[in-house]
Amino acid sequence: MLEIKNLHAGVEGRQILKGIHLSIQPGEVHAVMGPNGSGKSTLAQLLAGRAGYTITAGEVLYEGQDLLDMDPEERARAGVFLAFQYPVEIPGVNTTYFLRTAVNAMRKHRGQAPLDAVKFLSLMREKIKLLELDESLLKRSVNEGFSGGEKKRAEILQMALLEPRLAVLDETDSGLDIDALKVVARGVNRLKTPQTAQLVITHYQRLLDHIIPDYVHVLHDGCIVKSGGKELALELEERGYDWIVKSPLQTA
């Protein structure tokens, strides 16, 4: 589904990703962990198509297509979803209207008829329960005045509405208390199907107690320095990142 080959990228002349290799198949959950500044968020933003990065080598194939050649909205419509680490506030734009516009943009791409306001509302009511979000949020402007936890849950609500094939969750656990974390994780787990894949980016292991990954990768200084099963996350929790970073594997 997703094939990242030898990806090198940077911003303003500074090299951030220095040869990433990663292969994700449908039905899989991959976790990318790493210390601050290792390039985790850059990887997430790059997959979603944020402008401003220079790709110096490598390629990314999504379902056989050159992902890096696609505009951000094309990627979204093709089924790539990014749950933002810092969801953006859009004052004046009603949340329901925003979500319906997004859903209908996807439906149009798939050749489906747009949902009218009534049909959309019933779809949203169904999804919103999953995230235990207050319906009054939908009447407010996009992310404006939302608490940190509400913003993160609203991201997963969007994921539930847009039904992506590949979901990239960028530090979705940051700023969440344990109860909110459980709600978010439950939401994400419900959206897992044999046809979809998830790439979970996190600094801490605790999210992975609730979203169980099939594979864990450790990112350090722009390279994946170690890959393993879910037990790798536990090991990292216990021993920190230093033992991997300092091991000879780093240069391998």
Place this chain on the structure above:
Amino acid sequence: MSSTADTIDRFVRQEYKWGFYTDIETDTIPAGLSEDTVRFISAKKQEPEWLLEWRLKAYRHWLKMQEPHWPQVKYGPIDYQAIRYYSAPKKKGDGPKSLDEVDPKLLETYEKLGIPLHERARLAGVAVDAVFDSESIGTTHKEELAKQGVIFGSISEAVREHPDLVRRYLGSVVPYTDNFFATLNSAVFSDGSFAYIPKGVRCPMELSTYFRINAAGTGQFERTLIVAEEGASVSYLEGCTAPKRDENQLHAAVVELVALDRADIKYSTVQNWYPGDAEGRGGIYNFVTKRGLCKGAHSKISWTQVETGSAITWKYPSVILRGDHSVGEFYSVALANLAQQADTGTKMVHLGRNTRSTVIAKGISAGRGQNSYRGLVQVGKHAAGARNFTQCDSLLIGDRCGAHTFPYIEVKNPTARLEHEATTSKIGEDQIFYCNARGIETQDAVNMIVNGFCKEVFKELPMEFAMEAQKLLSVSLEGSVG
């Protein structure tokens, strides 16, 4: 992948869709301004002596005045002798008796602008007065309005048919000595609309005037006068467009509104004069004086304006709140894109007791546009219990535009309560990326954000026009971020 500056750049480029020219035979006088010009215009319109005298007084006063340069706008000197002060489509014989006899070319022009005038296609709920350069070419639904005693048509015709009414109110809100451009207008105004709503009548349909500048080298100086008698109410809308030209054209209009006891006037403008190009070549200088007088108790005047066009906009639709308990409102969206400059706002002058005013001004700056809000709230010493709420918000798109705010407050009564709120925000690349990442195109994202920003004003427009305004705004910003 494109950089920030790039996408914003593309967003700010756009095409003006109403820039065509109608090739029609005209009756035009040579350029230049003198007492003879004033006399010519007055004679052309078969005006009574008092009106000619009034025009001449204005002209003589104007000669002693200086063009104002306090607005936050820049432009080269205007040569008032290089302007043609009268141009109208040539009439055959006595001129058309009804709209069906109007030159088909003119009807076609309005049709192209989306304002069909002839019987079978005209808009059902709206009476339209169509002004082409210096003349009104016709007014729809006149007979229907007359049944209720509503007078609506061109001001030239009103001068002939209802001279007492015109004489009583013309210049009563904006005197001929008011300001440089209003005084010039008083001397040479050519046409415009007149509406009179008799006592207790709620005008059965929207009234509207569509102004079209067509001829080259001319100025348009229209004069609009709306009077609502006791307990009357009316909603009026004006629209305007002009061909694309490399020269600047002057449009100096005067609008006067008079609301007597419990009368209610709602005046909406969708201004879309040619804005000039991205380099600042061409476009209309829109130097307009608009003022309403809440003469009676419990009267109300509400201005709503959507200003997307013109190279330069200089206008401050104002309300004089003389009647006790009278209400003034000003809702504005002003867009300065390309190299456009807008210096616009309002004046709320509280004279009566318990008068209230609301000002909601939204300025959008894109391209190299410069947008200024200038507003005055004045509370006189007898205006006990006056209240004002002002909110002005600026939205910036890109990093080469500017937003400025000049609020003035003068209060002479200690019981007055005034509130002023202001915000400035920017459509950020991160907002656009966020929308993109949800499958929404950049253009749709910008429209969504801009419309969200303007919605408090759009909801004040008559329903049919709110949609138009939304579309117009998105066309005016088309291609700005891509």
